[in-house]
Amino acid sequence: MRLYEYEAKALFARHGAPLLKGRVAKTPAEARDAAAEIGGPTVLKSQVLTGGRMKAGGVKFAETPPEAEVAATAILALEIKGQKPRGVLVEQRAPVAKEFFAAVTWDGRRKLPVVVFSDMGGIDIEEVAEKHPEHVSRTHLSTLLPFSPHRAKEAIAAVGISGDDLTRLTPIVATLIEVFLRYDLTLAEINPLGKLQDGRFLVLDGHVDLEGDARDKHAKLLADLGVGKDETREARPPTPFEIRGAQVDASDHRGVAGNVKEFDGDLGLIIGAGGGSLTLFDAIRKHGGRPANYCEIGGNPSVKKTCELTRLILSKPGVKKIAVMMNVVSNTRVDIVARGVIKGCIESGKKPAETIATFRIPGAWEDDGFKILRKYGVDYCDRKISMYEAAGRAVAKMKAA
Amino acid sequence: MSILIRRDTTVIIQGITGREAVNLTREGLDYGTKIVGGVTPGRAGRDVYGVPVYDCVRDITSRTRIDGSIITVPPRFTRDAVFEAIEAGVKLLVVVTERIPRGEVAQMVELARLRGARIIGPNCLGILSPDEAKMGGLGGPAVNVRRAFTKGPIGVMSRSGGMTTEIANTLSAAGLGQSTAVSIGGDAIIGSTYAELMPLFEEDADTKAIVIYSEPGGRMEAELADWVREHRSRLPIVAFMAGRFMDEMPGMRFGHAGTIVEGRADTTADKIERMKAAGISVAERIEDIPALVKERLKGH
Numbered sequence A: 001m002r003l004y005e006y007e008a009k010a011l012f013a014r015h016g017a018p019l020l021k022g023r024v025a026k027t028p029a030e031a032r033d034a035a036a037e038i039g040g041p042t043v044l045k046s047q048v049l050t051g052g053r054m055k056a057g058g059v060k061f062a063e064t065p066p067e068a069e070v071a072a073t074a075i076l077a078l079e080i081k082g083q084k085p086r087g088v089l090v091e092q093r094a095p096v097a098k099e100f101f102a103a104v105t106w107d108g109r110r111k112l113p114v115v116v117f118s119d120m121g122g123i124d125i126e127e128v129a130e131k132h133p134e135h136v137s138r139t140h141l142s143t144l145l146p147f148s149p150h151r152a153k154e155a156i157a158a159v160g161i162s163g164d165d166l167t168r169l170t171p172i173v174a175t176l177i178e179v180f181l182r183y184d185l186t187l188a189e190i191n192p193l194g195k196l197q198d199g200r201f202l203v204l205d206g207h208v209d210l211e212g213d214a215r216d217k218h219a220k221l222l223a224d225l226g227v228g229k230d231e232t233r234e235a236r237p238p239t240p241f242e243i244r245g246a247q248v249d250a251s252d253h254r255g256v257a258g259n260v261k262e263f264d265g266d267l268g269l270i271i272g273a274g275g276g277s278l279t280l281f282d283a284i285r286k287h288g289g290r291p292a293n294y295c296e297i298g299g300n301p302s303v304k305k306t307c308e309l310t311r312l313i314l315s316k317p318g319v320k321k322i323a324v325m326m327n328v329v330s331n332t333r334v335d336i337v338a339r340g341v342i343k344g345c346i347e348s349g350k351k352p353a354e355t356i357a358t359f360r361i362p363g364a365w366e367d368d369g370f371k372i373l374r375k376y377g378v379d380y381c382d383r384k385i386s387m388y389e390a391a392g393r394a395v396a397k398m399k400a401a
Numbered sequence B: 001m002s003i004l005i006r007r008d009t010t011v012i013i014q015g016i017t018g019r020e021a022v023n024l025t026r027e028g029l030d031y032g033t034k035i036v037g038g039v040t041p042g043r044a045g046r047d048v049y050g051v052p053v054y055d056c057v058r059d060i061t062s063r064t065r066i067d068g069s070i071i072t073v074p075p076r077f078t079r080d081a082v083f084e085a086i087e088a089g090v091k092l093l094v095v096v097t098e099r100i101p102r103g104e105v106a107q108m109v110e111l112a113r114l115r116g117a118r119i120i121g122p123n124c125l126g127i128l129s130p131d132e133a134k135m136g137g138l139g140g141p142a143v144n145v146r147r148a149f150t151k152g153p154i155g156v157m158s159r160s161g162g163m164t165t166e167i168a169n170t171l172s173a174a175g176l177g178q179s180t181a182v183s184i185g186g187d188a189i190i191g192s193t194y195a196e197l198m199p200l201f202e203e204d205a206d207t208k209a210i211v212i213y214s215e216p217g218g219r220m221e222a223e224l225a226d227w228v229r230e231h232r233s234r235l236p237i238v239a240f241m242a243g244r245f246m247d248e249m250p251g252m253r254f255g256h257a258g259t260i261v262e263g264r265a266d267t268t269a270d271k272i273e274r275m276k277a278a279g280i281s282v283a284e285r286i287e288d289i290p291a292l293v294k295e296r297l298k299g300h
Helices: A005-014 A028-038 A065-077 A125-131 A150-157 A163-182 A219-225 A240-250 A274-286 A303-314 A334-347 A366-375 A387-400 B019-031 B057-061 B075-087 B102-115 B142-148 B161-173 B194-203 B220-231 B244-248 B268-277 B286-298
Strands: A022-025 A042-046 A059-062 A088-092 A096-107 A112-118 A136-140 A185-196 A201-203 A206-210 A256-262 A267-272 A293-298 A321-326 A356-360 B010-014 B034-039 B051-054 B068-071 B092-095 B118-120 B126-129 B133-135 B151-158 B178-183 B209-214 B237-241 B281-283
Touching (some): A005 A206, A005 A219, A022 A028, A028 A042, A042 A065, A059 A065, A065 A088, A096 A125, A096 A163, A112 A125, A125 A136, A150 A163, A163 A185, A240 A256, A240 A293, A267 A303, A267 A387, A274 A387, A274 B161, A293 A303, A303 A321, A321 A387, A334 A356, A334 A366, A387 B286, B010 B057, B010 B075, B019 B034, B019 B133, B019 B142, B034 B057, B051 B057, B068 B075, B075 B092, B142 B161, B151 B161, B151 B194, B161 B178, B194 B209, B209 B220, B244 B268, B281 B286
Parallel strands (some): B034 B051, B068 B092, B092 B118, B151 B209, B209 B237, B237 B281
Antiparallel strands (some): A022 A088, A042 A059, A042 A088, A096 A185, B126 B133
16 A cells, blocks of 8 residues: 655655645645745655656646745646655755665565665666666565664665765664554655755655555554545546445455455456456456456355345346356355345346346355246356356357347 | 475464364364364363363373474464464464554564474465365365365465465366375465475476466566476476466456566566476466366376
């Protein structure tokens, strides 16, 4: 879960990292006031959860408060990669002599945190690593031993930095590491980490990703930063359909009807679980089908939960049929899912036999499930029909309808 | 034979009195697994389907040799439970629990390395050696397990628990039994990756080929490709890659926690490329796997 730049900086500042004077503004007037408060030239930056702001026109410079107001008006109206800005960060402008890069992330292979440091900041670090490997250091951290700042020092010294620069950079990189470890981050990055002409070092831009599964653990931090509980922080905000999907899942603790995502197709999907959903979604698309949604049912959802999910999907304009499919299940009960989807069809005023394009969930309690499906004349597949074939059957029915 | 677990493997369940754990106990016992004890703090003296419950792992390990532990406790207690088992000398930990932040998983992995223990999971359905034993919910109740899993020469590793059963079922239907199937877990950091389990299958004389199920996110497939190339593995590998549609939708969350594509991680197309370059066959559909395996076995 990505934080906005101003939130990332607020987090760094709480732990003592040095920042430029600045604050986030929601309106052009607020931006003017912020610029007046800061005094002198300012930089204004669009607060969106994506890179490439400079290129898109999301970063502007101002000499005076009225200029800042004009710049903020333009930035606040500008969508970047489909995102409306959350606000505009108004910051003091400082003469930068040199830019550095510091980040902590996970090395998935070593299964340890790794500090990546470079004295060539400001530009794409992957490119620096490729062309100038001697300018990038990688320093792994233990997750069991307590963190000690000498690891930060070693990371910096490894690219050939000594003198005052080394002693001034060390506490900033150490702070970055401490923040990473303390808040279950998956990325903590300062880029650029600027050296001013007077020799001081400052955080010029920051990027923080917090692990989704650690949100509850750090609820207080997120509340302090002003992050709403319902903000998904994905590539696009959730649609009303998706919010209702989450409500269906939350309404009953039994089983999962999770991760409902909206697509613009016409075939409703009740599919599961993690891997099965990915496999089936690919299969539908390969057959030329157009999914109306994605979801992941699993665990052992109640009849009510499956029924509500079915009703939600059938309420989406343009959805005429649903396909109910999973891999061979062992914990989810086939009969309960069958009851749920049939009930959902009937409560939506539709005939199950016409609405359910196909039902392919083999496994636990399948004989009872198949009996119910037969009673309502619903087409179903046993385990002899592959997931791919079942998806093809559903798509063919959509095309014939 | 099999890897990791056999008929005589002794197992405990941590969190045994929980709803899911009670099911796991029943399923495991029905399948013939030697579940000799369970742990739930404060519940010593009870039993679950005849399996005695203790307060501490050491209460069991002090009396008898324990080979493995199935850990199914809430996320915020999981690290402690894993540490307890490792420090009590248990060498195989199957962590079923999901939604554990990866920093805590990394701590478990680091301690396991220090103590020479192995972790499977988290966020997995466990291990199953057909006709031998199972640790975890893989395959479900014994009657369902026997319908999908059969004994044979194929090692299975999968990032999805449900798809482990689907693949075993497809292999069994084609007459290809399994030596051991491992649901390795769906998280970004897991105890044992494909490449880390390969040496075990390599040493198992009865395993003749490997089938893996893979997903977007992470570098696990690249790691496997490197391992295969560096070790000149005797085992042909057939892979299936799910979630190809995710290549077109960066920044959206689908599937397991580990499928989130971060930074310049591999796309599914990249992963397929890398695996093919290392000599791994990539199946377009699950049902194509048996024919590919048979074709690869011919050359051996």
